[in-house]
Amino acid sequence: MIDKQFEKEEFKKSVKENVKFLYRKTLEEATQEQIFQAVSYTVKDVIIDNWLKSQKAYEKQDPKIVYYMSMEFLMGRALGNNLINLGAYGEVKEALEELGLDINCIEDQEPDPALGNGGLGRLAACFLDSLATLNYCAYGCGIRYRYGMFKQEIRDGYQVEAPDNWLKNGYPFELRRPEYAKEVHFGGYVRVEWDPVKNENKFIHEGYQAVKAVPYDMPITGYNNDVVNTLRIWDAEPIVDFNLDSFDKGDYHNAVEQENLARTIVEVLYPNDNHMAGKELRLKQQYFFVSASLQAAIAKYKKTHDDITKLHEKVVFQMNDTHPTVAVAELMRILIDEEGLGWDQAWDITTKCCAYTNHTIMSEALEKWPIELFSRLLPRVYQIIEEINRRFILEIQQKYPGNFEKVKKMAIIYDGQVKMAHLAIVAGYSVNGVARLHTEILKNQELKDFYEMMPEKFNNKTNGITQRRFLAHGNPLLADWVTDKIGPDWITDLSQLSKLKVYADDEKALQEFMTIKFKNKERLAKYILEHNGVEVDPHSIFDIQVKRLHEYKRQLLNILHVIYLYNQIKAHPEMEFYPRTFIFGAKASAAYARAKKIIKLINCVADVVNNDASINGKLKVVFIENYRVSNAEIIFAAADVSEQISTASKEASGTGNMKFMLNGAPTLGTMDGANVEIVQEVGEENAFIFGMSSDQIINYENNGGYDPDFIYNTDPEIRQVLMQLINGTFSSDTEMFRDIYNSLLDKRNMPRPDQYFILGDFRSYAEAQKRVEEAYKDEKRWAKMALLNTACSGKFTSDRTIQEYVDDIWHLDKVVVKEN
Numbered sequence: 001m002i003d004k005q006f007e008k009e010e011f012k013k014s015v016k017e018n019v020k021f022l023y024r025k026t027l028e029e030a031t032q033e034q035i036f037q038a039v040s041y042t043v044k045d046v047i048i049d050n051w052l053k054s055q056k057a058y059e060k061q062d063p064k065i066v067y068y069m070s071m072e073f074l075m076g077r078a079l080g081n082n083l084i085n086l087g088a089y090g091e092v093k094e095a096l097e098e099l100g101l102d103i104n105c106i107e108d109q110e111p112d113p114a115l116g117n118g119g120l121g122r123l124a125a126c127f128l129d130s131l132a133t134l135n136y137c138a139y140g141c142g143i144r145y146r147y148g149m150f151k152q153e154i155r156d157g158y159q160v161e162a163p164d165n166w167l168k169n170g171y172p173f174e175l176r177r178p179e180y181a182k183e184v185h186f187g188g189y190v191r192v193e194w195d196p197v198k199n200e201n202k203f204i205h206e207g208y209q210a211v212k213a214v215p216y217d218m219p220i221t222g223y224n225n226d227v228v229n230t231l232r233i234w235d236a237e238p239i240v241d242f243n244l245d246s247f248d249k250g251d252y253h254n255a256v257e258q259e260n261l262a263r264t265i266v267e268v269l270y271p272n273d274n275h276m277a278g279k280e281l282r283l284k285q286q287y288f289f290v291s292a293s294l295q296a297a298i299a300k301y302k303k304t305h306d307d308i309t310k311l312h313e314k315v316v317f318q319m320n321d322t323h324p325t326v327a328v329a330e331l332m333r334i335l336i337d338e339e340g341l342g343w344d345q346a347w348d349i350t351t352k353c354c355a356y357t358n359h360t361i362m363s364e365a366l367e368k369w370p371i372e373l374f375s376r377l378l379p380r381v382y383q384i385i386e387e388i389n390r391r392f393i394l395e396i397q398q399k400y401p402g403n404f405e406k407v408k409k410m411a412i413i414y415d416g417q418v419k420m421a422h423l424a425i426v427a428g429y430s431v432n433g434v435a436r437l438h439t440e441i442l443k444n445q446e447l448k449d450f451y452e453m454m455p456e457k458f459n460n461k462t463n464g465i466t467q468r469r470f471l472a473h474g475n476p477l478l479a480d481w482v483t484d485k486i487g488p489d490w491i492t493d494l495s496q497l498s499k500l501k502v503y504a505d506d507e508k509a510l511q512e513f514m515t516i517k518f519k520n521k522e523r524l525a526k527y528i529l530e531h532n533g534v535e536v537d538p539h540s541i542f543d544i545q546v547k548r549l550h551e552y553k554r555q556l557l558n559i560l561h562v563i564y565l566y567n568q569i570k571a572h573p574e575m576e577f578y579p580r581t582f583i584f585g586a587k588a589s590a591a592y593a594r595a596k597k598i599i600k601l602i603n604c605v606a607d608v609v610n611n612d613a614s615i616n617g618k619l620k621v622v623f624i625e626n627y628r629v630s631n632a633e634i635i636f637a638a639a640d641v642s643e644q645i646s647t648a649s650k651e652a653s654g655t656g657n658m659k660f661m662l663n664g665a666p667t668l669g670t671m672d673g674a675n676v677e678i679v680q681e682v683g684e685e686n687a688f689i690f691g692m693s694s695d696q697i698i699n700y701e702n703n704g705g706y707d708p709d710f711i712y713n714t715d716p717e718i719r720q721v722l723m724q725l726i727n728g729t730f731s732s733d734t735e736m737f738r739d740i741y742n743s744l745l746d747k748r749n750m751p752r753p754d755q756y757f758i759l760g761d762f763r764s765y766a767e768a769q770k771r772v773e774e775a776y777k778d779e780k781r782w783a784k785m786a787l788l789n790t791a792c793s794g795k796f797t798s799d800r801t802i803q804e805y806v807d808d809i810w811h812l813d814k815v816v817v818k819e820n
């Protein structure tokens, strides 16, 4: 049933009225951006009705609520996604056509709300979609950064960062909620006072700076169930407007500082993926949104419940990595200092309300804060962490008497640092990894001591993705084809896709499948021509690696292999070679110099290869600028080959890998992260697996690495590729790529040369690439592989992941909003 508001005539009328009301213009006079705003307001109107209805249902049914606490929500555009979930995309598309408008152009006007870096932030967005679709009451809690993930421009082959001013024209899908504002306190000191009535000490936080946290709510629509949940992101404002009053009171300096704090705190997202920079402002951001979110959650609970000791029956806080882990101590603070509970009672509640997800074993990502910084910024919270630590160390000593190694390795505070992961594990009742292999590595390597002491907390939740955005919206041709073959139930039950397996040998179906792939490749080719000015041939193999740029993800292996192929074609022009387009997309953290150099290298190789007439266009290299959710949708749909080539053990899960698979691209990858489970679902014969295993890598690492020199000295083709980095082949400046060369070979490279085993895996990768080519040449075989990837991707829906979180960790109640 389509909602009344989406009857075409009503819809058109409403859009025209909005244009008039908002801009005093007729439709003909309005810009595309203004029409986007008008359309969005019409859609928001429908959503608000459902939002109210959901609130009413929640109030009546009083379900348990999950608060998904995350520094990042990489939402992507809302308009198209909302239309899909409201079941109104088709109608609205037609209505806009009748007004002479193209829905794609209208959607393109929306800035990507990019309040996240990559996988972790996008996972949070997929989870919100699934929670709403599965009828669970959930809040996303985060920060309303004024500037999200930077925009990437490529100039002369270099990445240049530009600010992402996503709020410039006003964002139509947000709602300011000043009535729910909260105060958050920083700095100052703790005064201890004896309470003669309770016969105990009271802790009073004084001399602090205060910031007002003002929430903005974004609606999260469920699929066809009228559920609308809330993503609540916090903005910061000064408590009182800076004025001469404070000057008069001699408090001028403090007033200025408070004003500055409010201005800076939510200014910008730190653009680091899997890396901790240790900046004070970052800790302020963390405490800011955590404190505001917890205060709001507790206020909400208390509105309808009077026993705070039963908080855990209605509330769970899921901590998305350690970024919001200060929540543990903040909850203790609120329960003790504001609710008046004793330590044991507060601890009992806290440890039943908090759960932690680990997303990485990369050591540079582990959050550790210097005691000095932490205790200065959050004196009362630090005191509480000290006490948690003191009690935990007693527990360790009780369990392992005399074993000081254990204390050293497991303490929350040690060596002048507060270790956030340890705090999360000690206080959380659940600790989960994000793919089977990752969880095993946590249990047996990284968190071994904790697993031995508290095995019952550890569990796995393999990541997932939402098919509503990444198939229904991103790949409408394939979505329609799937529905045509097996009906529409896959939209909320992705396991249905396995019904497509019967078409694996059906020539007509295979041909249809590949025709759709071809059209999607044409769509991407058009995008590339418009945005990069490069012409690519949709008949060539589209071999794609899109993800954040990181050495462990090994874009360098990919581009070195491109150079190797180029050399081969040049040396043997007669050699049979299936035309290939290597497509890259990746942002590098602004301060990650080597990653930026790798981008420059990819672009330099592209320059040489794409302009070498002698290779007859057999090879093309394209770097897509500003990879983000909106172009990701187009990219996944057009891929022939999905490059998932991280050093085994380093990629906790990956989610891009799942999106490629869903869209019918076989994986070329290592046995890492969720690739392992992808191969298990689709069968090794329908993927291209290569490289060292995680056991081998970990083994090498524990024994001081391996010797890349040996490969350099014994494999002349690899040596040639490496020499080309420094002999002027790709840059007249022979020093340009010296650091990359050194990273692979120089003994002085820290912690050792070729830390990510690029040379070690090179031959195996090249051989797997050869298998890709062979498979692709056999059209029928390839079509079958591609189709089977889609057919076997059912497991990787975030609906499955969320249901597992609900069953094993959150124990939420289903809510009914839509009456039938």
Ligand code: CRA
Pocket (backbone or CB within 6 Å): 118, 119, 120, 121, 123, 273, 274, 275, 321, 359, 360, 365, 434, 463, 651, 652, 653, 654, 655, 673
């Ligand atoms: N960088 C992992 O590296 C994983 C996502 C989501 C990451 C990915 O392999 O798919 O999380 N880790 O679980 C992370 O951010 C802080 O750690 C990521 O996105």
Ligand code: PLP
Pocket (backbone or CB within 6 Å): 117, 118, 119, 122, 546, 547, 548, 627, 628, 629, 632, 653, 654, 655, 656, 657, 659
């Ligand atoms: N960035 C964007 C825009 C994405 O859509 C995804 C996909 O999941 C990611 C990053 C994460 O990619 P990967 O899992 O390959 O690291």
